[in-house]
Amino acid sequence: MAPNLSGNERVRRRSLLQFGAGGLGATAITAATLPLLGRGSLDVRAQEETPANPLETRPHEGHTPGMTVGDVDIARLGFDPSVLVSTFDYGEATTMADGSVVREWEIAAFDKEIEIAPGIFFPAWTYNGQVPGPTLRCTEGDRVRVHFSNAGTHPHTIHFHGIHPANMDGVFEVVEPRQTFVYEFDAEPFGLQLYHCHAVPLKRHIHKGLYGTFIIDPKQGRPPAQEMVMVMNAFDTNFDGDNEVYAVNTVGFHYQKHPIPVKLNETIRVYLVNITEFDLINSFHIHGNFMKVFRTGSDLERFEWTDNLMLCQGERAVLEMSFKYPGKYMFHAHQSEFAELGWMGMFDVREGLNA
Ligand SMILES: [Cu+2]
Numbered sequence: 001m002a003p004n005l006s007g008n009e010r011v012r013r014r015s016l017l018q019f020g021a022g023g024l025g026a027t028a029i030t031a032a033t034l035p036l037l038g039r040g041s042l043d044v045r046a047q048e049e050t051p052a053n054p055l056e057t058r059p060h061e062g063h064t065p066g067m068t069v070g071d072v073d074i075a076r077l078g079f080d081p082s083v084l085v086s087t088f089d090y091g092e093a094t095t096m097a098d099g100s101v102v103r104e105w106e107i108a109a110f111d112k113e114i115e116i117a118p119g120i121f122f123p124a125w126t127y128n129g130q131v132p133g134p135t136l137r138c139t140e141g142d143r144v145r146v147h148f149s150n151a152g153t154h155p156h157t158i159h160f161h162g163i164h165p166a167n168m169d170g171v172f173e174v175v176e177p178r179q180t181f182v183y184e185f186d187a188e189p190f191g192l193q194l195y196h197c198h199a200v201p202l203k204r205h206i207h208k209g210l211y212g213t214f215i216i217d218p219k220q221g222r223p224p225a226q227e228m229v230m231v232m233n234a235f236d237t238n239f240d241g242d243n244e245v246y247a248v249n250t251v252g253f254h255y256q257k258h259p260i261p262v263k264l265n266e267t268i269r270v271y272l273v274n275i276t277e278f279d280l281i282n283s284f285h286i287h288g289n290f291m292k293v294f295r296t297g298s299d300l301e302r303f304e305w306t307d308n309l310m311l312c313q314g315e316r317a318v319l320e321m322s323f324k325y326p327g328k329y330m331f332h333a334h335q336s337e338f339a340e341l342g343w344m345g346m347f348d349v350r351e352g353l354n355a
Contacts, residue, residue: 066340067253070118077115079130081249082258085228088215089134093142102143105136107158109197109210110151116245117252117342122235124209125152125197131250132231132275133195133212140190140219146183150175156205157181159198160214161314163188171198190218192297192316194273207236207277209250213316215271218300225269225320226262232274232282232311232333232343243278245342246333252342255331259348264326268347270319271297274311282343283310284319285334291321308334323349 074080091103107127114124114131127133138144150156154177159170164185167173175181197210213229233250234243245252262268276282285308292303297318309317323329329347332339 067256067344068117068342071257072115072118072251072254077251078112081251081254082260084130084132084135084249085230085255085260086226087135088137088227088229090137100141100143101139102145103138104145104147105134106147106149107133108149108151109156111153114209114250116235116237116247116250120237120245122209122237122245125154125156125205126209127158127212131209131211132233132273133210135213135215135229135271136195137215137217138187139217140187142187142216144183144185144187147180148175148183149180150177153177154205155199156197156210157199158183158195160185160195161193162214162216169198170195174199187216189298190216192271192273192318194275194314194316196275203277206275207234209233211275213271213273215297222269222300222318223267225267227269227271228260229271230273230284232272232276232284234276234279234282234338234343236278241278243276243341246276246282246338247342248345253344255345259328259346261348261350262323264349264351265322265324267320267322271316272309272311272319273316274313276313279313279335279338281310281312281335282338283308283334285309285332286319286321287330288325288327289321289323289329291319294318294320323347326350 089105091105094102094104096102109125109127110129112124112126112129113121114126116122124131146158148158155174157170157173157175160168160183162185168183168185170183173181193214193216195212195214197205199205211231211233213231215229230248232248234246236242237244247254272284274282290305290307293306293309294300294303295317297316303320309319311317326349329349331345331347333343
C-alpha cells in the first residue's frame with residue numbers, strides 16, 4: 001500500500017526513508033511506490049523543510065555558479081586543504097634485522113572547532129587536529145603500530161579497514177578520555193583503506209570528523225603519477241540529521257577557489273574515499289575527461305572506464321586520468337545539490353607546473 005499522505009503534509013526526504021524502514025513495512029518503498037511518491041500528491045523535494053543554510057544557492061542575476069565569498073582562515077584551521085591533498089604520512093619507519101619494516105604513528109583524538117566554509121564553524125572531533133585525519137601510508141607487509149591517545153571528551157577508537165585480528169579492530173576496546181591504546185597489525189591487503197572511530201553512536205562519531213585515509217601500497221608499487229587524496233565529507237551544522245556543507249577534504253569550494261595544478265598529459269592518481277554521513281551515496285564526476293576506476297585500489301589490472309563514480313559510505317576507489325588539453329576542468333559530486341553546497345573543485349591543467 002502506498003502511504004496515505006495528503007498533499008499538505010510536509011515530508012522531509014529523510015522522513016520518507018524512515019517510513020520505508022519502519023511504520024510502512026519493508027515493502028513500502030518499492031519500484032512501484034517510488035514513482036507514485038515522485039509525481040503524485042507527495043512531492044518530497046518541493047515540500048522539503050529546509051533549515052536555514054548559508055550555503056544554499058539563492059536565485060541571482062546571470063545564474064553564475066553559487067559559491068561562498070572569501071576564504072577560511074587557514075592558520076586558525078591548522079591545516080591547508082591545498083597541502084593536505086598531496087600529503088602522505090609514512091610514520092616513523094624502522095627496518096628490523098630480518099628486513100621487515102615497522103611503521104609507527106602517534107594519533108590523538110581531541111575536540112576542535114573548525115571553519116568548514118567562510119564564517120561557518122563546526123565543533124569537530126579530530127584525529128591530530130585535522131579533518132580528515134592524517135593520510136597514513138605504508139606498504140603491504142609492513143608492521144603497523146599506531147599509538148592512540150584519547151584527549152577528547154568522549155570515548156573513541158580507531159577502526160581500520162583491512163585484514164587484522166579482532167582485538168585490533170577498534171570496536172570493542174573503547175578508549176575512554178585520557179586513556180591510550182596501541183593498534184598493531186600487519187598491513188594487508190594492499191589497496192585504499194580507511195580508518196574511523198567506531199564508538200557509538202557511530203553516525204555521530206564519524207560525522208564529527210573522526211576519519212582518515214589509510215593507503216597500503218602494493219609491494220611492487222604503482223606506476224608514477226601525481227598523487228592526491230580526496231575524502232568526500234559533509235557536515236550537519238545544526239544536528240538535524242541533514243548535511244548543510246559538502247566538500248572534499250572538509251572546506252566547501254576550497255579547490256574551486258584554489259584549483260589543483262596538474263601537468264598536461266601526465267597521469268594523476270586520486271585516492272578517493274567517501275565518508276559522507278546521513279546521505280546514502282556520494283559521487284565524483286570529472287569534466288572533459290574519462291578516468292580509470294580501480295575499486296578499493298585492490299586490483300592493479302582491472303578497472304572501469306568512466307567519467308562518473310558513485311560510492312556508498314565507506315567505499316573508496318583509486319582514480320587515474322591524464323588530461324589531453326590544457327585548461328580548467330571541474331570535478332564535483334554529480335548530485336547537483338551536494339555540488340552547490342560545497343562539493344566542487346577544479347583541476348588547472350598546464351603545459352608545465354611552473355607555467
Ligand atoms: Cu569517537
